Amino acid sequence: MIIDFHTHTFPDALAPRAIGGLADSGDMKNYSDGTVAGLRASMAIAGVDLAVAAPVVTKPQQTEGINRAALAINMSAGETGVMSLGGIHPDTENWRETLENLKRDGFAGIKLHPLFQGTAIDDPRYLRIIEKAAELNLIVLIHAGLDPTFPGVDLAGPDKLLNMLRAVPYEKIVLAHLGALGQWEEAEELYGRNVYIDTACALYPWRDKAGNLTHGGGYTSLTPEKFTSIVRLHGPERVLFGSDSPWTDEKESIDLIKASGLTDTELAAVLGGNAKRLLNL
Ligand SMILES: [Zn+2]
Numbered sequence: 001m002i003i004d005f006h007t008h009t010f011p012d013a014l015a016p017r018a019i020g021g022l023a024d025s026g027d028m029k030n031y032s033d034g035t036v037a038g039l040r041a042s043m044a045i046a047g048v049d050l051a052v053a054a055p056v057v058t059k060p061q062q063t064e065g066i067n068r069a070a071l072a073i074n075m076s077a078g079e080t081g082v083m084s085l086g087g088i089h090p091d092t093e094n095w096r097e098t099l100e101n102l103k104r105d106g107f108a109g110i111k112l113h114p115l116f117q118g119t120a121i122d123d124p125r126y127l128r129i130i131e132k133a134a135e136l137n138l139i140v141l142i143h144a145g146l147d148p149t150f151p152g153v154d155l156a157g158p159d160k161l162l163n164m165l166r167a168v169p170y171e172k173i174v175l176a177h178l179g180a181l182g183q184w185e186e187a188e189e190l191y192g193r194n195v196y197i198d199t200a201c202a203l204y205p206w207r208d209k210a211g212n213l214t215h216g217g218g219y220t221s222l223t224p225e226k227f228t229s230i231v232r233l234h235g236p237e238r239v240l241f242g243s244d245s246p247w248t249d250e251k252e253s254i255d256l257i258k259a260s261g262l263t264d265t266e267l268a269a270v271l272g273g274n275a276k277r278l279l280n281l
Contacts, residue, residue, distance in 0.1 A: 182219025
């Protein structure tokens, strides 16, 4: 079973503008159109059984609308194989109630994105959300490291992530992008901790909007050797496959991991076994 723990979708009516805007601002290529249908087509090619969509609330007043759309995705997850996390913003006013509602509605977890939400991950507003999510047993997927849309901005770098983990230790935190996109050298202290990391973009060659190979993402992707050494340093039982689709091609992402040098047992855990356990499937 292959589970892609890190994908993004947008409602059909918004997808063209949202994907176009993001592709422009980050100068990055999109590999599908950003709709659930586009993701499903990609999953069929890549052999992905279940994809987890991670909505990013960029303005607090979007919280309710985004979670309504996410709930609709979850209602048809049985047929589509696409499920969604909930979204929340550090300035969401009724953050406590929002988390309780997500739990009541059956959501597996939430997504936080410090750069798009303009807030450092060790800010008290995030800490209270993570603490409450832990109380409710919700998974907390967090963008970690740099982001091509915000060159040079450090709101989720290794130091801040460590502060956060010390303040709210919680084993169902998932640090995206192998713990720190483009800051893997500085992330040494994160590895081995009792949290998950996902593989999104870590091995993937960055391509600009036109499809040319580039370092425009502000980082260089990892070599297969470095990738496997980080997976083993952290513990392969706490690494989740994530593609960040539509910002990478899912099949290519899987092929890169399969060719990285991990053993068959490690691959089975990373590509699906660990996510299956985390999601209680
Ligand atoms: Zn992402």
